[in-house]
Each structure stands twice: as C-alpha cells, then as structure tokens.
Amino acid sequence: MIRPARQGDDARPPGPTERAASAVGMGAPAAAVDLTALVADREKWVAEHAKDDASWAVLGAAYLEQARRTTEPAWYPKAEKALKRSLELRPAEKGNFDAMTGMGTLANARGDFVTGKKWGELVRAQAPKRWTAYPVLVDAYTGLGDYKAAERSMERLLDLRPGLAAFIRASQVYRDRGWREDATMAMEHAGGAAKAPAEKAYVLFRLGELSWERGDAAEALRQYEGALRADPAQAQALGGRARALAGLGRGGEAVRDYRMALGRAQVPRLALELGELLDALGRSDEAKVPYDTLRTAAARGAADGVNESVVLGLFEADHGDPAAAVRRLTQEWSRHKSMEVADALAWALHKTGDDTAALEYAKKSTDRGMRSADFAFHRAMIERGLGDDAGARRYLQEALRTNPRFSPARVPQAKAALAAIGQPPAGGPENMQPAKPWVAPDLPKAAKPKPAAKTEKGEKAEKGEKAEKTEKSRSVGA
Template sequence: MIRPARQGDDARPPGPTERAASAVGMGAPAAAVDLTALVADREKWVAGHEKDYASWAVLGAAYLEQARRTAEPAWYPKAEKALKRSLEIRPAEKGNFDAMTGMGTLANARGDFGTGKKWGELVRAQAPNRWTAYPVLVDAYTGLGDYKAAERSMERLLDLRPGLAAFIRASQVYRDRGWREDATMAMEHAGGAAKAPAEKAYVLFRLGELSWERGDAAEALRQYEGALRADPAQSQALGGRARALAGLGRGGEAVRDYRMALGRAQVPRLALELGELLDALGRHEEAKAPYEMLRTAAARGAADGVNEAVVLGLFEADHGDPAAAVRRLTQEWSRHKSMEVADALAWALHRTGDDTAALEYAKKSTDRGMRSAEFAFHRAMIERGLGDEAGARRHLQEALRTNPRFSPARVPQAKQALAAIGQPAAGGPENMQPAKPWVAPELPKAAKPKPSPKPGPAGS
C-alpha cells in the first residue's frame, strides 16, 4: 500500500544549504561549496528578518566552520557578532542553546578554553540532557588540562548521542590516555557514522594523524590521500601528507605539499614544520619565508582573538628568543595546564639552560601516558643536560620507538645523543655484584625439647 502524497512531502535530496545547515548543527565538517551556499543564504535571510535568533545562531556556526576549513581568523569576529546578536534577541537565561553552544565552540577554537568551559557548563546546567554541550566541554576540559573531567563528559556524550561527534571526542580522550588501539577503534566508529564526503575526509585525516603518531608513515600517507580523494579542499590532509612524505625521505614532494597546504590555509604549525624541513635539507635561506609566514599568521590571529602561544613558544625556543618563549609559555601555563603547554614550557626552559625547572614540566607532559615522540625527545634532552644518562637513554629510545620519523630536524639529534650516551655497562650496577662467593651462614642448632612429665596415679 502506498500512502497518498501530503502537503510538505518532498522527495528531492537536500541541497547545499540544507546539507551544510545539518552538518553545522551536528558539529560535523561541511563541504566548502555547501558552506558558501549556507552563509549566503543566511546572510540574505537575516538582512530581512533581523529578529530571527535561530538563523543568527546558524550563521554564527557557519562562520565558525569556515574558520576551521580555511584557518582564516577573520571569520571569528564575524561568528562572534552573529552569535551575540542571537543572544541579544533571545538571552541565555531563556534557553538559546544553539547560540550558547556556538559561543563555547568559538572560545575553544580561539584557544580560550576557560571561556569555552563556562559556556558549556551553562548549557549543561540548564539542559543536562542536551548532547551538544558535551563536545564543547570535552574540548574545553582537554585544553585546560582537566583530563578526568574531559573523560566524564565524553562518556556522557556517548550515552546521550553516540555518533560522529561523540566518537571523534572519544578517540581524542583515548589518545591523550595513551590508549592507541582504543583511539583508532573510536575513530573508525566515527568513520562508520560519517555520511557526507567532508565528514569522511575529516575522519580519514584524523586516522592519518593517529597512524603518524605511532610511527607508521606509510599507513598515514594512505589515510591522508584517502581524505584528499574524499575532499580535495581538505588542507589539513594536504599538510599531513607533506609530513608523511618527509618522514619517508621524500623531501622534495613534502616541500611541495607543505607549500600547497599553506597556500590554501596559513596554519602556523604547518609553517613551522616546513621551515624546519627546509633547514634539515640544508635550504636555510628558503626556510626564512615560512618562519616569517608563521609570525605574520600568528599576529593576524592574535588580532582576532586566536591564541597560538604553544606554536609561537616552540618557534621562539628553537629559532628566536628562548627567554621570550619562557615568558609567553609561563603566562599560558597560568591559564591552560595541558600536556602540550607543559611540554612547550619545558623545552623553552631547557633552551635557556634551566634544566632543573624544565624537568618538572617535562614530567607533567609525559607521565600521564600519552605516547608522543616529541615529548619523549624533549624530556630526554633535558635529562641529558642534568647528567641523568639513564633517564636520557630511556626516553631517547622511547622517542625513536614511538615514531622513528617524528621530525626531520630532531631525529638525527636523537640518534646522535643516543650514540654519545652509549649503552650501560654489562653486568648491571657494581653494588649488585657480590665481592666474594656466597657462603651459607652457620645457623644455631635447635635445642632438644625437654620430655614432658608423666601423669601421676589417679587421686594423688
């Protein structure tokens, strides 16, 4: 039996605007062409319907997704203006949850995790079962270094809405715990939940990142290329492919891909990677251009409220003023106590010669369990500076075992340092070797037991 058609029935597939609106509403990546259509549609609509708070919130979310895709910080002020306009029409106390969630996502994207936490907790307080609050909270707690709270929020998100956003956050939490297999499995579940090509491309990119971090450059390259086939405009995957190619010794192709990725989106971290690759290839004059791009992009982002303290700190520590890096990262640590900030601050302190203070922060970045070759390398060099050869040897071996291609600049340094330290002497420490042959001690002989007296006759 076939039901008669009713008013409102529409068998046509969703158009670009509907696809993008659905994606940003679910916190999922959207295709570039769909996003452009959504932005144009909502801008036109709110121009004639200024009191439509829901459309203002959608427009703000679309601007945020544009910022993520393009790494262009100028989208952030536009997103903030649209979301605040939505909150002016319908304030937070009246339950404008979409705009509140958007404000939390915006704060996290800018690196202001304290503000992101406040918005996420405000939504959770008013509507504990509203799942969209929990991706904001997972990201905010992770940025603040409160990993237990991030894990609790992730578990709640999985209970409320198991799907693309939840599985991506689960993978992130498991990675931070050092649970590689669980992180990969959660991301594969995200791939199963992905529908649109842009969503599948993002999942493949993240799978490539996980493969790269565990040292499988060939598998990472395969995942990055899959992401680019699904979404050729995915600049993050292009940067990842460049990283994998550099690890595989294909430096010329890596430089090409890095330049293509930076031509699409000027991401400061990619600029730093390209500069260090060129330095490792002996092309020092060419390396100056990406380093200058890094400074320019970070300054432009700072003008729009974007926090790039970690990347700038690492850059200054290795290629600029380490003391300035320590000042910058100390201020960042006062706000965000994440493993990434601890590692960067440890390295900056090491570069200034303060290895004693550096070791305390290096322990904060490595003792929680996340397997990072970069973190292990930094701690090893700090321990070597303190004369702890055993600790340095252990962490250098860990870095090279975790990812033997983690950096074209630092892998040779790690191998040279390990060769200089050498292996421990055979036979173990001296105090574990007995000076004389072991002789059984003379133990005192046990005394013979006295015989117990015999009982007398009855009645005596």
Template structure:
C-alpha cells in the same frame, strides 16, 4: 610487547608530536544524516537547497564542506537582513562562521561569529548559542571561556549531546583529563554514531590507548555519510598512524582524505609529513605548499620551515618562519591565541627567553599537556634545566594525564635529562622517542641519534618499560 600489540590489534598508529597536540583536539564531532536525492523519483522532487548539508552539519557540530558553508553563510545573511530577530538563524550563522574560520585558518571569521552569537543570545538565550560560543572559544584556544560557555549550555539543556564534545575539548586544553573522561561517558550515554566514536578516539589517544583510539576512529570514518566528515576522520586516522611511525599507512589515509575532500588541508600537510619521511622530498614540499595555499596555518608553516632547514635551505625556511609570525599576528587580531606555536618556534629558532615568558603566561591560562611539554623545552633551551625537567615529567606522566605516547615529548625529556647528567633516564627516553616514531621530526631525529651515540647507546630492539601500552579498555582486545 610491540609484536604482541601488533598481533592483537593489527598494526601501529601515530603522528608528528606537536601538531598532534595542537591540532588533533579541536575538530568538532557529530553525525550527518542527509537523505540522498533520488535519481528516479517524482518530477516535482525538490533537491536540497544550497547549504542544506552545511546546515545539518553545523547544527550537529560536525565538519562541513567549504562550498556548502559558503552557501549557508550567504543564505543566512540574506535571511537575517529580512528577519533580524531570528535568534536561531543568528546562532546557525555564528556556528558557520566558526567552522569557516577553523577550516581556512582565517581568524577574521571569529569576530563575525562572536557578533552573530551574541546577537542570538540577546534575542533569546539558547543552548545552541551557548554551544556556538563554546566552539568559538575552543577555536580561539581560549579554553577557560569554552568551559564556561559549555557548562552554561549544559545547565540549560543537560541532554543536548552536542555540548559534550565542546566540553571535552575545553577540559583537555585545561589539562583536566578526569573531567574530559566524565564528559565522554555522558556523551556516550546520550548518543552513538561516527561523531561520538571520533570523539572517543581522541580521548583514548590522549590516554595512551592507541589501539582503542584507532578502532574508534576507523569505525567513525567507515560510518560517516558526508564527504567532509569522513575526510576529517580519515585525517585523524592518518595522524594516529604517523605517531607510530607508520609512514605508508599514514600517507594512504591522508591521500584518501584529500581525494574525498580536496579542502582537507590538514590531510594535505599530513601527506607532506609522510612523504618527507619516505624520502620523497619534492612531493613533500609540493604537498606542504598546497596545504598553505588555502590554509596558511602557523603550525603548517613551522613544519615546512623545519623541513627546509633540514635540507639546508635556510632562506626558504626563514620565509616560512616569517609567515608563521605574520599568521600569529593575524590570529591575535581575530582574538585567537597562537602563543603556543609561537613559543615552540621561539624556543628552537628564535629567542628562548621570549619563549619562556610566552609559555609561562600560557601555562597560567590553560595548563594542558602540550603547554607543559613546550614550556619544559623552552626552559631547557634557556638553560633552566632543573625547572624544565618538572614540566617535561608532567607532559609524560600518566598519573597527571600525560598518557599520550609522543615521540617529541619523550625526546624533549631525554635531552633535558642528558643535560642534567641523568644518563640512564636520558638513554631510555631518547630510545623511546625513536621507538615510538623514528621519523618524528626532520631536525630532532638526527639530534636524538647523535645524543644516543654520545651516551654510548643505540635504539634498542626491546621496547623500554615506559613505552608499554596502557591497558586496553575496549571489547576488541578480547
């Protein structure tokens, strides 16, 4: 099946499991239509004002360059000191704060965004301000609030296309994949272009339609006009390539994203991931450190810590784990929810019982697939394997929305089944994990191989039935 898939679609795509679940779905989509400055034109031609590109991007809800964002924020702050009743400018400022916080992993921007957006709503209730509140809630991982704000925006203006990507993120975070699909269909009716292609790619990836996802994201990257937007889509192409274990393809896309936008820190971390898998350890460590310099994300800190641990550098790993805890505390101070990554960390490197408590609470708040996988694994680590298997099945069950083909999720399920002496399913899922991505984790891949050896099996040359591709929904399959 794998050879047929490669012939039909032209390659394998992929990414590292957890980072895929946590980070892929929160990049905003849209289209930048910025007219370039003519080199030869009238002498009185006026170049774009500072922050003009960011204004276009923020208004459309797409990734914006950090220098342009800083210019836009400064300009709007100055404008609003003179015109405090300008509801539209308050909404723009709030959205810019959200984007700045998301791109820098600095949750201190989120209270500022909240204040600006609520000020806008006090002056005048508008779909733009509701959109901003939905984007803020998604960035904070408060998906219930994001759904509420997004649905309020849709009620006010059902044809406002920028609302639907926000609703897709919210529904996905809540595990409502059917609602996410309906929102995507409505978005595609209202709008085309790179942003919509990128959003479709994310939804298709979650459904297991990997070739459709790659086609959409590749076209989005090719069609994006602004560097920051194109770099964001290339980073997601790299993530898809990583999930299939395509190290070189992933690395090329991550490198191109960083070349286009040096502030694309997710792509910088992706380079570290791919370089480590290629055995270029020193380069991988440098890439990770650079990524953490301007975006001290707890997810990146966890990845780097686990790479250090796999190399036997336990003190360096502990330093990254301490950074992770500090970043989670800082996120909480800004109203952001990083309980998922903290629970994942505690399950493997700290207190599994604490991980279970945290992740049970997270499941009650927002029962998405990533939380199901994390809670199942935490329960396993805490010795509660019967209950653990129920959540692991949920995370990998196509019927309930667990269609994403994640090596990490398959590994977790296989290890839980092994502990429950379900040896046949355990072998299948551990083999599946290594077939999907033989490099998915520097710590867990050796554990998977060791478990398979104990079970008297090696990764099969045949793809297990459970790994077969979901039906292709694109005309490109013809």
C-alpha cells in the same frame, strides 16, 4: 498501505543549504560549497528578519565552520557577532542553547578553553541531556589539562548520542591516555558514522594523524591521500601528506605539498614544519620565508583572538629568543595546564639552560601515558643536560621507537645523542651484586604454646573419650 501525499511533503534530496545546516547542527564538517550556500542564505534571511535568534545562531555556527575549513581567523569575529546577536534576542537564561553552544565552540577554536568550559557547563546545568554541550566540554577540559573530566564528558556523550562527534571525541580522549589501538578503533567507528564526503575526509585526516604518531608513515600517507580524494580543498590533509612524505625521505615532494597547503591556509604549525624541513635539507635561506609566514599568521590570528602560544613558544625556543618563549609559555601555563603547554614550556626552559625546572614540566607531559615522540625527545635532552645518561637513553629510545621519523631536524639529533651516550656497561649497576657473601640471619626461635587449662567439664569429657576408645579396642580384640 501508502499514505496520501500532503502539502508539506517533498521527495527531493536536500540541497546545499539543508546539507550544511544539518552538518553544522550536528557538529560535523560541511563541504565548502554547501557552507557558502548556507552563509549566503542565512545572511539574506537575517537581513530581512533581524529578530530571528535561531537564524543568527545558525549563521554564527556556519561562520565557525568556515573558520575551521579555511583556518582564516577573520571568520571568528563575524561568528562572535552573530552569536552575540542571537543571545541578545534570546538570552541564555531563556534557553538559547544553540547560541550558547556556538559561543563555547568559538572559544575552544580560539584556544580560550576557560571560556569554552564556562559556556559548556552553562548549557549542561540548564539541560543535562542536551548532547551538544558535551563536545564543547571534552575540548575545553582537554585544553585545560583536566583529562579526567574530559573522559567523563566523553562517556556521557557516548551514552546520549553515539555518532560522529562522539566517536571523534572518544578517539581524542583515548589518544591522550596513550591507548593508541582504542583511539584508532573509535576513529574508525567515526568513519562508519560519517555520511558526507567532507565528514569522511576529516575522519581520514585524523586517522592519518594517528598513523603518523605511531610511526607508520606509509599508512599515514595513504590516509591523507584518501582524505584529499574525498575533499581536495582540505589544507590540513595536504600538510599531513607533506609530513608523511618528509618522513619517507621524499623531501622535494614534501616541500611542494607544504607550500601548496600554506597557499590555501596559512597554518602556523605547518609553516614551522616547512621551515625546519628546509633547514634539515640545508636550504636555510629558503626557511626564512615560512618562518616569516608563521609570525605573520600568528599576529593576524592574535588580532582576531586566536591563541597560538604553544607554536610560537616552540618556534622562539628553537629559532628565536628562548627567554621570550619562557615568558609566553609561563603565562599560558597559568591558564591552560595541558600536556602540550607543559612540553613546550619544558623545552623553552631547557633552551635557557634551566634543566632542573624544565624536568618538572617534562614529567607533566610524559608521565600521563600519551605516546609522543616529540615529548620523549624533549625529556631525553633535558635528562642529558642534567647528566642523567640512563634517563636520556631511555627517552631517546622511546622517541625513536614511537616514531622513528618524527622530525627531519630532530631524528638525527636523537640518533647522535644516543650514539654518544652509548649502552650501559655489562653486568648491570654495581649495587645489583652484594659486596659480601650472604649469611643467614640468626632469627629467634618461636616459643612453644602453653597447654590450655582444663576445666571440670573438659576432664570428664576426656575421661569419657578414653573409656570409649578402650571399650572399642576390647571388642575388636575379641
């Protein structure tokens, strides 16, 4: 039986505005064309319906997605203004969950994980089964260094709504635990849940990042190129391809791709990678340009509330003022105690010569289990600065085993340091062999147990047993 058509039925496929609104509402990436259409549509709508709180929340979420796609920090103030307008029309106390979730996502995108946690927990307190709160909480807890809480939120998200957003967060949590196979499997599940090309491109980019971190540059290159085929406008995937090409020894192509990526989106981390690649290629004069780009992009982001303390700290430690890096990262550590902040602060302290303090932070970044060649290299150099050749050897080997191409600038340093330290002497440490022959210790002999005192009933029972055995033996003899 076929139901008769009704007035509200529409057999046409969803248009760009509907596709983008659906993706934004699900916390998924959206195509650039669809986003542009959605922003234009909602801006026109709220201009005529200024008291529509739901449309203001959608517009804020669309601005946020534009910021993610373009890495242009100027979108963040626009998103904040739209979301706050939605909350003015319908306050948080009245359950404006879309705007509250958007504010949490905005705070996380800016690197303000304390505020992101506040908004996420506010939504969870009012609506524990609203799944959109949990991606915000996973990102916020991860940025704060509370990895157990991030794992609990991820598990709750998987229970409430297994899908693209949940699998991406699961992969992130597993990666932070050092479970590389589980992280890859979860991201592949996310790829199965992805529908639009922009979603598939983002998943392929993340798979490329996982492949790169485990040292498979060829596989990473394949994943990055797949992401670019699905979404040619993705600057992060173009930067990832440049990283993989540099690892494969194709420096000229890597420089080209880095410059193309920075032409599309001035991402400070990509600018730092390009500058260090040019330094490694002996083109230090050219490296000044991406370093200037890094400073400019970070300053512009700071004006719009974006926190780039980790990238700036690493840059200042290696190419600027290490003491300023320590001050910047110490302040960042007071708010966000993540592994990334601990590693950057440890490296900045090492560059100032304070290896004793640096080791304490290096342990916080390496002892949890995440497999990072950069973290291992930093700890190795800190251990070497303290005179611990065994510790330095262990972490240098771990860095090169995790990803033998992790950096065009630091891989040669790691190999040179490992060669200078050399291998441990044959036979192992001196204390493995006893100085004197082993002699069996003179142990006291165990005392014999005393017989238990016999009671009157026990004696009668014993006599009965003896008489019974005697009678049996006589009968057998007869």
